[in-house]
Each structure stands twice: as C-alpha cells, then as structure tokens.
Amino acid sequence: MKGIIFTKENFLLTIKGLKTQTRRIIPEKVIEKFYNYDDRVSSVGKPDGIxxxxxxxxxxxxxxxxxxxGEIVYLKEPYQHAIVHEMVGYGYFYGCDKIEDYSCDLSWFREMSRDGSSEWQERWNKYEDEKMNKLFMPEIAARYFIKITGVKAERLQDISxxxxxxxxxxxxxxxxxSKWMKAFYAxxxxxxxxxxxxxxxxxxxxxxxxxxxxxxPFVWVYDYELTKQF
Known part of the structure; x- marks a missing residue:
C-alpha cells in the first residue's frame, strides 16, 4: 500500500473530514512524456491522410x-514505538496528537499483536524516546486511510x-x-x-x-475520502 504525506495542518483537516482534495506537482519527467507524445502525434498521420x-x-x-x-492510501505521520506495561501491550505513540502525559491517557494507543513481542521489545529499546520521521512510516503503523475518488490534471492556477x-x-x-465582510482563511x-x-x-x-x-505548474488533483483499511 502506498502512503501519502501532508503538512500537520492538512493532516488534521483531512482526519476531521474538512479537507477532501489535494494537489501535487507533476514531475518534469512526466511532462516530458506528454511533449514527446505530442510531437509524435503531430508528425504522424494515418495512411488515409486523416x-x-x-x-x-x-x-x-x-x-x-x-x-x-479506488486506491486505498495510508496517511503518514510522526510516530514513536511504545510499550504500556500495565497492559502488557505494544503499540505506537503518534506525533500529531497533543497528549502531554500519554502514560495516563491510552486513547492514542494502537495495540499491536502480542506475537513476536521480543522483536518489538528490541525495536523499542533501539528507538525509545525517539520520534520517527513520518517520511519512513510503514503501513503497519498507520491509523488513518483515505480512498482516492477522483484524479485529474490541470494547471495550478485553474483551481476554482x-x-x-x-x-x-x-x-x-x-x-x-457593525462593519464586516466575508473573508477566506488559510x-x-x-x-x-x-x-x-x-x-x-x-x-x-x-x-x-x-x-x-x-x-x-501542472498538478495532479486528487479527490479522496476517509475510509477504513481493508
């Protein structure tokens, strides 16, 4: 499964359902594919001259x-390996949550299988107190997923x-x-x-x-909705 990265603000808007579209700049190598295709089509005709x-x-x-x-994509976010001794559980602490004392509040906790606990203990010992970069977050650690419902390409400034x-x-x-006007905010x-x-x-x-x-630039426009992992 592929992952996707948002800024912290856009991540929070997405999981609240307040953001359902994202634009990503199309790489130059893909644009070159189009120009090569366009040159080829412009110079080649069918045998009948059409x-x-x-x-x-x-x-x-x-x-x-x-x-x-239709593709399911997981949201990447900062995370941390965690062990809750009272629960004898193994899981993750997530960096986008503002929880001061997570040892007393287990609402953040996503428990993993207790099988292979020695392997988890080894990883926890290695990464204890270390916040992991969201860029490298694996699918197994993800807790939020989106389903892509639409894809199109357009120039950035064509956004409505x-x-x-x-x-x-x-x-x-x-x-x-007494005197106000409608406004928009980032x-x-x-x-x-x-x-x-x-x-x-x-x-x-x-x-x-x-x-x-x-x-x-040309951008890919992705429409999406929050969904469960399948």
Missing amino acids: ACIRLYEEDFLPQFSRYKV EEDCLLEGIKIGRCGNE PDDNQPYITAKSAYEEVFNRINGKGAWRIN
Missing part, C-alpha cells in the same frame, strides 16, 4: 498519476473557488460587529483574504516554496 486523434494534457497526464481512483474550499480553505469574515492563519483562491495561493507557496504559485 490525422491521429490527439490527447490534450488533461487527458494524457492522469494515466501517470501516483495514485489511482469551490475546489479551494475542498483543499481546506475556511470561510469567515473580517472587520467588526489553516492556522488569521490573515483574511478576499478570495479563497488567494488564500490557497498562500498555502501552496508555504508548502512548495516562495514563487511556486507564480510558476503555475
């Missing part, structure tokens, strides 16, 4: 997407106001009680924006680097 049917970017690129419609809301942009207002940010698109621009630049929005 030109080949040409696929445009939005039709050609999705076949190379990392995630496919509606899709910005699916990306986790919040609707609010700014001003005072996650964990109190800076108001006039449009959802301008708020999403801030989010995208924050994740992908200053100026990433201006480049207007």
